[in-house]
Amino acid sequence: MQATGLVNVRAVIDDDPERAKVGIIAEAAQIVWLDAYIAGLTNGEGTIELPTFG
Amino acid sequence: MARRTALVVVLVLSLVAAGCGGNDNDADPTPPSTFAAVTTTMTTAPTTTAVPTTTEEAAMASVLLPDYPRWETETLSAAPERLDSLAAGYLADAGDEASMERFLFGQMPVVVFDEIFAEGAEADAEELFWLLHLSGYFGGRWLRGEIADAQPEALLVGFSDPPTEASFVDTMTRVSARLVAVDDDTTVVEAARAALFDRPNSIEGEAPIPGVADSFGYNVGYMLEILATPPEGVDASPRFDVTCDGLFSCSYASPKLAVLPQLADTQAEINSAESSAPGLVAELVPVQNAAEPRGRGVWSGGLSVQGFSRESYDQLLVVSRDGASDRSRQCSGGDRR
Numbered sequence: 001m002q003a004t005g006l007v008n009v010r011a012v013i014d015d016d017p018e019r020a021k022v023g024i025i026a027e028a029a030q031i032v033w034l035d036a037y038i039a040g041l042t043n044g045e046g047t048i049e050l051p052t053f054g
Numbered sequence: 055m056a057r058r059t060a061l062v063v064v065l066v067l068s069l070v071a072a073g074c075g076g077n078d079n080d081a082d083p084t085p086p087s088t089f090a091a092v093t094t095t096m097t098t099a100p101t102t103t104a105v106p107t108t109t110e111e112a113a114m115a116s117v118l119l120p121d122y123p124r125w126e127t128e129t130l131s132a133a134p135e136r137l138d139s140l141a142a143g144y145l146a147d148a149g150d151e152a153s154m155e156r157f158l159f160g161q162m163p164v165v166v167f168d169e170i171f172a173e174g175a176e177a178d179a180e181e182l183f184w185l186l187h188l189s190g191y192f193g194g195r196w197l198r199g200e201i202a203d204a205q206p207e208a209l210l211v212g213f214s215d216p217p218t219e220a221s222f223v224d225t226m227t228r229v230s231a232r233l234v235a236v237d238d239d240t241t242v243v244e245a246a247r248a249a250l251f252d253r254p255n256s257i258e259g260e261a262p263i264p265g266v267a268d269s270f271g272y273n274v275g276y277m278l279e280i281l282a283t284p285p286e287g288v289d290a291s292p293r294f295d296v297t298c299d300g301l302f303s304c305s306y307a308s309p310k311l312a313v314l315p316q317l318a319d320t321q322a323e324i325n326s327a328e329s330s331a332p333g334l335v336a337e338l339v340p341v342q343n344a345a346e347p348r349g350r351g352v353w354s355g356g357l358s359v360q361g362f363s364r365e366s367y368d369q370l371l372v373v374s375r376d377g378a379s380d381r382s383r384q385c386s387g388g389d390r391r
Contacts, residue, residue, distance in 0.1 A: 001270035002302050002303075003167070003313050004249075004266050006324075007171070008250050009324055009335075010320045012246060012250075013331045019246075020243045022170070023246045024242065024246055025177065025179055025233070025236060026171065027232060027249045028183070029170055029182060030269075031229050032130075032186045032190065032225065033163065036123075036188075036189075036190030036193075036225075037190035037193050038194060041194035041195070041197055041198050043194070043198070043214065043216045043217055044198075044214025044216070048196075049120040049195075050192050050195065051158060051188070052154060053106055053141060054115070054117065
């Protein structure tokens with residue numbers, strides 16, 4: 001969040017499209033992580049099983 | 055349906071957070087008996103939990119995935135070979151300290167965000183998003199298990215809202231919209247500015263969707279509260295020390311993201327008297343500050359880390375620190391408050 005915020009602020013200050021793209025992709029990535037996190041946290045079905053190293 | 059939505063909101067608020075996440079989980083009230091996931095990407099984990107310990111074993115490592123929610127989408131692209139490669143690299147470095155939790159919720163998302171910040175639009179976003187989907191989902195499952203062990207009476211333990219295709223599609227739709235914005239040079243800077251602020255929720259009556267400033271403030275509060283109230287008999291390690299003061303401004307004893315030092319000048323500049331964007335900063339600071347108490351409230355308003363083991367407490371701090379520095383807010387029902 002800190003890095004995404006700073007990148008986006010920098011993009012606005014400099015009116016820099018390339019930096020803005022970085023910030024927006026980072027924000028999108030955060031959405032993916034967070035929504036999946038909530039899905040896992042609130043899923044009470046079944047036994048909790050984590051990945052393993054094979 | 056409204057009552058179900060309300061329950062989700064109350065639960066999310068009381069336990070993990072005031073404010074993140076999808077906003078249409080009520081679209082399909084019937085949970086699937088099993089995930090209608092894309093089966094070609096799923097394997098069944100064996101019962102063993104052994105961690106490869108030799109160099110040879112590490113080089114041959116793979117990650118065996120239990121079922122996880124995933125439906126057809128062009129926004130995520132499964133990359134099991136990449137996952138295995140990351141795991142092999144992690145195991146080679148971690149040695150005896152290796153654990154799936156440290157890899158999946160700690161090291162891997164840092165690697166992914168490093169790549170995003172280094173390569174931007176050139177990064178293979180769909181593969182990186184798949185890795186983050188795994189990290190987030192199993193991170194949530196992990197925390198649920200830890201809470202169940204430490205606080206079996208917690209509200210969360212008796213609540214279940216299994217993933218649905220509708221909620222998955224909603225997430226992918228919002229992510230896809232960001233990728234579309236990246237393709238338009240004439241509006242992308244304005245989109246970056248808009249991302250800093252809360253957005254109206256498409257669902258009438260629902261709270262706004264938190265923007266980056268709100269989410270950062272929330273995460274700071276979440277992290278500081280965990281640090282301030284460790285489990286009885288456990289002290290937070292100095293490696294988790296952090297000082298936060300100003301807009302998007304925390305300093306970490308052990309920062310993980312490679313891009314953060316590169317942003318130090320921006321961090322100092324926007325928080326100085328000579329800020330080059332005083333208007334923007336003045337708009338964002340109240341948003342960030344208002345969110346911090348909500349983040350603290352997650353762990354001071356009924357939920358706590360009491361009963362967590364040292365290992366689990368440290369793991370939660372890793373996730374919290376990395377979330378504040380790069381990833382999104384740690385807990386909660388996202389777009390709900």
